[in-house]
Amino acid sequence: xxxxxxxxxxxxxxxxxxxxxxxxxxxxxxxxxxxxxxxxxxxxxxxxxxxxxxxxxxxxxxxxxxxxxxxxxxxxxxxxxxxxxxxxxxxxxxxxxxxxxxxxxxxxxxxxxxxxxxxxxxxxxxxxxxxxxxxxxxxxxxxxxxxxxxxxxxxxxxxxxxxxxxxxxxxxxxxxxxxxxxxxxxxxxxxxxxxxxxxxxxxxxxxxxxxxxxxxxxxxxxxxxxxxxxxxxxxxxxxxxxxxxxxxxxxxxxxxxxxxxxxxxxxxxxxxxxxxxxxxxxxxxxxxxx
Amino acid sequence: xxxxxxxxxxxxxxxxxxxxxxxxxxxxxxxxxxxxxxxxxxxxxxxxxxxxxxxxxxxxxxxxxxxxxxxxxxxxxxxxxxxxxxxxxxxxxxxxxxxxxxxxxxxxxxxxxxxxxxxxxxxxxxxxxxxxxxxxxxxxxxxxxxxxxxxxxxxxxxxxxxxxxxxxxxxxxxxxxxxxxxxxxxxxxxxxxx
Numbered sequence: 001x002x003x004x005x006x007x008x009x010x011x012x013x014x015x016x017x018x019x020x021x022x023x024x025x026x027x028x029x030x031x032x033x034x035x036x037x038x039x040x041x042x043x044x045x046x047x048x049x050x051x052x053x054x055x056x057x058x059x060x061x062x063x064x065x066x067x068x069x070x071x072x073x074x075x076x077x078x079x080x081x082x083x084x085x086x087x088x089x090x091x092x093x094x095x096x097x098x099x100x101x102x103x104x105x106x107x108x109x110x111x112x113x114x115x116x117x118x119x120x121x122x123x124x125x126x127x128x129x130x131x132x133x134x135x136x137x138x139x140x141x142x143x144x145x146x147x148x149x150x151x152x153x154x155x156x157x158x159x160x161x162x163x164x165x166x167x168x169x170x171x172x173x174x175x176x177x178x179x180x181x182x183x184x185x186x187x188x189x190x191x192x193x194x195x196x197x198x199x200x201x202x203x204x205x206x207x208x209x210x211x212x213x214x215x216x217x218x219x220x221x222x223x224x225x226x227x228x229x230x231x232x233x234x235x236x237x238x239x240x241x242x243x244x245x246x247x248x249x250x251x252x253x254x255x256x257x258x259x260x261x262x263x264x265x266x267x268x269x270x271x272x273x274x275x276x277x278x279x280x281x282x283x284x285x286x287x288x289x290x
Numbered sequence: 291x292x293x294x295x296x297x298x299x300x301x302x303x304x305x306x307x308x309x310x311x312x313x314x315x316x317x318x319x320x321x322x323x324x325x326x327x328x329x330x331x332x333x334x335x336x337x338x339x340x341x342x343x344x345x346x347x348x349x350x351x352x353x354x355x356x357x358x359x360x361x362x363x364x365x366x367x368x369x370x371x372x373x374x375x376x377x378x379x380x381x382x383x384x385x386x387x388x389x390x391x392x393x394x395x396x397x398x399x400x401x402x403x404x405x406x407x408x409x410x411x412x413x414x415x416x417x418x419x420x421x422x423x424x425x426x427x428x429x430x431x432x433x434x435x436x437x438x439x440x441x442x443x444x445x446x447x448x449x450x451x452x453x454x455x456x457x458x459x460x461x462x463x464x465x466x467x468x469x470x471x472x473x474x475x476x477x478x479x480x481x482x483x484x
Contacts, residue, residue, distance in 0.1 A: 001342065001343060001344050002324060002343060003326070003343035003344055003387065003389060005389060032385075032386075033385050033386055033387060033390070034367055034382075034385050037346065037367075037384065037385035037386070037387075038365075038366040038367060038385065040344065041346075041365035041366060041384060041385075042365070042366070050343075050344065052387070052389065052390065054390050055390075078379070101367060101457060102370065102455075102456040102457020102458075103380050103433060103436065103454055103456075103457055104367065104370055104373055104380045104381050104382045104433070104457045105367055105382070105385075105457065107376075107379040107380055107381055108381050108382075108385065108386065189456075190453065190456030190457070191368060191456050191457055
């Protein structure tokens, strides 16, 4: 087992680049260690060469812009929770950050790590998807931006090259007047891995027609996904109980949950539908109107 | 007394801060495996250990620094028995490579009492029967330290304490007494302050 502790992002990218070429054994980057050490402690190490990113200042910090925020990859969930602007402008991200593990985990776990770990149950991921986030990746060759919606290509598979590292994630503020939502359903209120986790953003115009709809879910498919059929069922239609029912029916065709250790397919379908209903009713009471 | 300890800690960590722990060729174990030197201020005292690169902070504390107060429960960040403070923030020491604590201030349960005098939190745990078998107690105490520090003299609500301690499991199911003890500590501190 070896551990590299680069002093700069440049050095880290150099190490990634070297490990990606000439058939070297792959280098496993990690930050707070909250996912990595679970598998190390279980005696199933994912490799023998590790790259510690925790000390890289270039990957820290929350930058607030006019249209959104850019979170350095090493931003911890505690930093997200405590950030005044995020609390006001991105409450669903703050809600997700507050439910990732408990305090001990939130102090160490990072947004970049949550993205890179690529678990279909990752708590912050539906929020990033529902807000049209963009992931900024870097390599010794340069940088590029990947829309979050295009990041995952399959179960725990990312559209990133072997020499690339996540540098930051940019989260646009939702359109003015939109309602944002986050809900995690697990076995216990705190600390549990989700059975279903979802985030939504919805905006209606004055007449009550939906003009912007995002509904993203985790733990219901091999990747975190947007319920595009459900969104389409809502778009351009006045808020009503019929629109809600149509969206709920469409949602069943968006998701592909499985029976596993944490829950069953049927339960997840029912809960995902219930949570969509809850979101719409909170967003606008007209979704209750028959 | 507390102040003095903090002062030493600050001094020591400033000294250690600029250099990151890195691999050393000098310190190799008997089988020639690489080791790295980790220096940190543990409970106000500057400590140093030469450890395998990915060795967990928990194991370094327990095995290399003879501080067995932090326990290992689940090994996956669920139970909180291994909770320590790193620069004032709680962390599961079973999920932290010791190398990442290099240059940091680490507080374990052993660092709470000073010269044999229990802290108000520890005394209140005893007074209110908040410790049963004791395995979760070090973690409960350490996490409560971060909560009380964040409250800055305010008495936290029941829900607030429960949320803060959500990552500390007690299998004796002594939660109510633990929550009560944490709140009572804050109340007593407030009375003293008045």
